[in-house]
Amino acid sequence: MKSKLFKALPVAIAGLFIGSVAQAQEPMASSTTSLRTWSIGVNAGVLTPLSPLGGKNDFSNNKSSLGYGLYIKKQFTPYFSLRLDGVRGKLKGDNTEAFESGVTNNSPVRSFDTQLEYSGTLSAVVNMFNIDMFKKENALQLYASAGAGLAGYKPTITTAAGTVDYAGGKNISELIIPVGLGAKFKISDAVNFDLGWTINFVDGDNLDGYYRGSNDKYNxxxxxxxxxxxSGKQLAFHNPVAATYDEALAAKNTANALKSDLDAQKAENAKLRSDLNNLLADADGDGVADKLDKCPGTPAGTVVDGSGCPLKVPAPQITEKVIVTEADRAVVKEAIKNLEFDLGKATIRSKSFASLNRVAALLIEKNFSLKLxxxxxxxxxxxxxxxxxxxxxxSVKAYLVSQGANASRIEATGYGMGQPIATNKTAAGRQQNRRVEFTIY
Incomplete structure (x- = not known):
């Protein structure tokens, strides 16, 4: 039995550490970076030289004695940790009573008293579940543990011949396999109340100083x-399910807020389009917007002036060659340079009016045609x-017409983003591409 346990030990320890590495490599949310992961514990309780899980008991009356211990623990995730335990105490038993089956124990050893000098074990601890999945911090957790370690002890036995030290009083060391369950209650961010129960399977039959061919155990x-x-909260009581739930709610609220902003922007754009359509509406088709038309309802084909009223005399036929001077081009160039609109709109800013007025005067004076x-x-x-x-x-055409320019001699066309004059990769380049070009002829 002992050789089998030692053969299985490397596999068990490898499994424990592979599990710990896998768990430790799971990415934790940014909200857990300041959580407490190291802890120490002290405890006291009852040591009993038997196991309720069955098997042979060497003595009919196994007594309970004081035990005490301490441990250090490293928490890798909310569900997994490694715990190094040390326990000391006494284990006692005798044959003053019959076994539960009624059979009298005919052992030559009447009683034993074993001093547990030490037991050191490394265990993997798994928190089985969080009590409330909707709380980011829980106050109660249940856990299970399993591991391996060594125990050192000195049995003293009593026979018909008297009391003697087993094995000459030498300290015996044996492999032990601890398996346990527990419940932990959080008192504060720094202190927990711990209740636990561990069964230790000994790789030997000398814990009680009496050999019967089956491995001993104690709990x-x-x-x-x-x-x-x-500092901070405890990682062991952190609930990532609830944290993820809160993050999902926050993301949903953000999405709803963005949707509201988008709907408001769509409504604003619709209002701007409506305002622009009203500004450019021309019911009688004479080329003068209704808001600027002083003579609405003129018949189709009627030649009108800049205010939308019919001309009293036919417009003179220009037979001479149109000559555009450098001074004329300078007026147009200045208007282009000073032309500004409200962001994302077709509304001309007031600082552009002065230079546009000079272009309108030039069109009226020389009867030029203009392409926008x-x-x-x-x-x-x-x-x-x-x-x-x-x-x-x-919008530029409408303004020039409002200043008296002939609407029939102004052509307005939009080309969108298809004819850039600079790169769109920089703010300066995009500023140059947002333009209205004036061509007089």
Whole structure:
């Protein structure tokens, strides 16, 4: 039996450490970076030289004695930790009573008293579940543990011949396999109340100084306090399910807020389109917007002036060659340079009016024709930029007509983002591409 346990020990320990590495490599949420992961514990309880899980008992009356211990624990995830335990105490038993089956124990050893000098074990501890999945911090957890270690002890036996030290009083060391269950109650962020019960399977039959051919075992039921080291909350009581739930709710609230902002922006854009349509509406088709038309309802084909009223005399036929001077081009160039619109709109800013007034005066004085070409950068969709460039060109035309220019001699066209004059990768380049070009002829 002993050789089998020693053969299985490397496999068991390898399994424990592989499990610990796998658990430790699981990514933790950023909210757990300040949690406490190290702790120490002290406990005291009852040591009894038997196991309730069955098997042969060497003595009919196994007594309970005081045991005490301490441990250090490293928590890798909310569900997994490694715990190094040390326990000392006494184990006692005698044959003053019959076995439960009624059979009298004919052992030559009447009683034993074993001093447990030490037991040191390394165990993997698994928190089985959190009590409330909707709380990020729980106050109660149940856990199970299993591991391996060594126990050193000195049995003293009493026979008909008297009391003697077993094995000449030498300290015996044996492999032990501890398996346990427990419940932990959080008192504060730094202190827990710990209740536990561990069954220790001994790789030998000399714990009680009497050999019967079956391995001995003893159990330790204890209560104690655990002290979490460091600052912050305890990782062992952290509930990532609830934390994820809260993060999902926060993400949902953020998405709802963004949707509300998007709906508000859509409503604002719809209002701007409506306002622009009202500004450019021309019911009688004479080329003068209704808001600027002083003579609405003129018949189709009627030649009108800049205010939308019919001309009293036919417009003179220009037969001479149109000559555009450098001074004329300078007026137009200045208007282009000073032309500004509200962000994302076709509304001309007031600082542009002075230079546009000079262009209108030039058109009236020399009866020039003017082509307006609106352009944008590549921010936004193609359809939106095409509409915005057309609206801005029409807005400039409407303003010039309001200053007396001949609407029939002004052409307004939008090209969107299709004809850039600079790169759209920089703010300066995009500023150059947002323009309305003036061409007089």
């Amino acid at each position: 330790y039921a204890y209560a104690g306090l655990e002290f979490a080291l460091g 070409a609106g352009h944008t950068d590549n921010t936004g969709s193609k359809e939106l930029n095409l509409r915005l460039s057309k609206d801005r060109a029409e």
